[in-house]
Amino acid sequence: MPHTKDDLPDALYSAAHVRALDANLIAAGTPGFELMQRAARATWRGLVRQWPSANELTVVAGRGNNSGDGYLVAVLARRAGWHVRVLAAGDPQRLQGDAALAHAAAVSEGIAVQAFTAQSELRGIVLDALLGTGLTGEVREPFASAITAINASGLPVAAVDIPSGLCADTGRILGTAVRADLTVTYIALKVGLFTGDAADVVGELVFNDLQASAESFNGVDIDARRLTAGNLPRLAGRVPTAHKGKFGHVLLIGGDRGFGGAILLSAQSALRSGAGMVSVATRSEHVPAALARIPEAMVLGTSSANQLMELLQKVSVLVVGPGLGQAAWGRSLLSAAANAPLPQVWDADALNLLASNHVSLPKDCVITPHPGEAARLLGISTAEVQADRPAAAHALSKKYTAVVILKGAGSLIASPDGRLALSHQGHPAMATAGLGDVLAGLVGALLAQGMDAFNAACLAVWLHANAGEQQGKSGRGLAASDLIPAIRQLLEEQAPCLK
Template identity: 65%
Template sequence: MPDVQDCLPTALYRAAQVRELDARLIAAGTPGFELMQRAARAAWRALRRHWPQADEVTVLAGRGNNAGDGYLLAALAQRAGWRVRVLAVGDPAQLGGDAALACAEARAAGVAILPWSECAPLTGVLVDALLGTGLSGAVREPYAQAIRLLNASGQPVLAVDIPSGLCADTGRVLGVAVRAELTVTFIGLKLGLFCLDGPDHCGALAFADLQADPRLLATGVPAAQRLTGAGLPALAPRPRNGHKGLFGHVLVVGGDSGFGGAALLAAESCLRSGAGLVSLATRGEYVAALLARRPEVMARGVRSANEIQDLAAAADVLVLGPGIGQGAWARSLLSGLGALDKPQVWDADALNLLAAGQLTAPAGNWLVTPHPGEAARLLGTTTAAVQADRPAAALALARQLNALVVLKGLGSLVATPSGELYLCDRGHPAMAGAGLGDVLAGLLGALLAQGLTMTAAAQLGVWLHACAGERLGRAGRGLVAADLMTSIRDLLEEHSPCLK
């Protein structure tokens, strides 16, 4: 599957890191005003490409460097013969440094600069040059009013660097935020453009490095790396005389009364993703139905921990938690499995039992797949707090548990205990349904069984799962979890062919 965002860099930065990169470029000899001019030219080119029939622009300008970009873009449009106005939401008299020079250039070009008013006409392409990446608290008036009216205008919107009101680090809306059709961002991709509310607010994303020396940019350590098909680990081709014993044995434990489907989805996902053998320990009443649906799964009804020990000893990888519930049966089955020295994937209620102090975490070599609510319980905080800074929450949980963490959601994150962070910007809202997490847990178990490391399995598994959902989501609502498996299999073959 072609990676539609391959033209973008993989490095993602927090706002302070991008400001540091900007300062390095200036210190290395590129004047700040020259960088501002390059940004304006990049935004102007992107505007004309995106709206080739446009001939009018209204720039909403604040009073920082983001406003300077807007004033210079207005000057470019004026010189091109467009109808142009700047609505100064920030007082131009308070501009300083390069932004003041930009405002002066716009005036010299003949741009009409008008004070902001709620009655001001919002016509043509609207350019958001209000607040930039430095915002940390809630948007204040009159900026909040300007953003609300901009969003309600029905006009096309270009955001300069970042939609105003969006946190550059987390993607959180700080009270109110611009909803852009196109965002042109500079020097380094901001992490918040890909997290939480970021994709809904930035629209299409264009990037300009402002002709920065790549060697200078390489000196900065990104906050995260974006997962792309070209940079992902791959499974090795299989020998022609390969057999099931070479590709791992996964044991899935789950499926309490009323939740048998979750365990079967995980087990079937293991098979479809290439595991050599898959066993399933579940409630006895489900075994006949499970074998009728998927006879390749070695399903066994179990009632206590004693019955599961032999199954666990024979497996190479454990997937614990899909549909297991939080009752005595679940606690009994899972109580001793954490002590086993095997790669383990913990999902769903296995994580809730761990958060409640009912289970002991493995010493290492394990992977957890929480959604934000489960992550909050493990961290002893709220779901809102996790969502407010998903990257920080994922890293904190990885350190706390000494585990590889997959924090699910828009912009799913893979965090390592050593502080590495990876983000997957693929997926589709049609994936918002039951059972998709169970499919992911099984996929991760299969990749581990076939020899990938924890980090490699998480990177590849999250990307495959999201891309499969994206591919199927094009048909719209009604995607069910089982649909994903065939698409994951197809994508895995495209990425890691079974034969050379």
């Protein structure tokens, strides 16, 4: 059955695991050519729904089964009375198996199949049937030129299974990729459709399982799960006799000179996300501003780590790093936190100091790196992190025995036990300072209310991304503090306070 992006399965798979599912379907008695026909029908329905008044189709076909889907869509379009042509990037006579049968079906239907050249004219709806999920290396010729022509055409573009050039496992563009308006994907969802560069090229996503039975999925591991409103971990409700002592005491440490706003954003986020009590340890210069902005918080002007020791005995969760800086003041406070046997969230400069080997991370923490911080923590380049975001998240989680939130488009949450969750929500207006500070405070508040690290990270990322999506509808100029009331509202919708 078809699904749009708002109604998709939770499970995400690697390309290899989707191929295993495909093999299971065939082994269970569904011929490969029948699966190809189902994929073509699903794609055709997607095209007609997306562009109901269209009547012309140009299929740009490659050399594998992806092209077979394209040839069969061409057949369906011709039978519906559309003007249809196929441009083949590669010799169709070299096609094998089901793809060769699909090509033969198109030829028998009287569809013109011409060789793609740089001078080829694209008309109507363009269907990208060039490269499938098996692509791992950089896109080569003639496919690179075909992709360039598709993107330069200015025409509506649909992609078969995945936009050509997008890695199905990582969401990385492999040199160049088709920028689709619609992608119709099959059998199971691929991780790479939801992270990395995917949001720039996938367009509207429609999924069809090609009538795969539940038994087909036996023995095939899920690589990640999408976070959705239906599968989120939830906070317990609060009984009428609830009091602040039951919902934790978060201590937020940071805000060196010139960076006081960061720790105040985190503290405001923690308070508005339900922490029972909130304390802030920051530079003395920032105390008046903190009390004016958040009078509900207890604020300690701190000049040395010694002043933290008594407070560390009273709190239940630490959030360390927003505005911390990397000078002696920040290093000493981070060292004190690292020795405290408490659940902790490390963000921003706490991660930079961790990468510089100034301190060791306690076990069972949550760390919240953006790709640049992740690169420093792993000793690789930012480009290498972005080239395989799922692998980077797993590597960080294993190296630091921590729950990792790898921020960015398609944020990932990795657990040391191998679980991987993904949030593809968000908005381009979220590209602004301070949002990470809000996220860190939110994670801390959820930990303080009794959630375990992985569930707190998952819920926090989903709330943060969806609040940003809501507030981003007003366009650029989004401020990080705009998210806080939206997060509060979403949290109450997901987990009502009163039982």
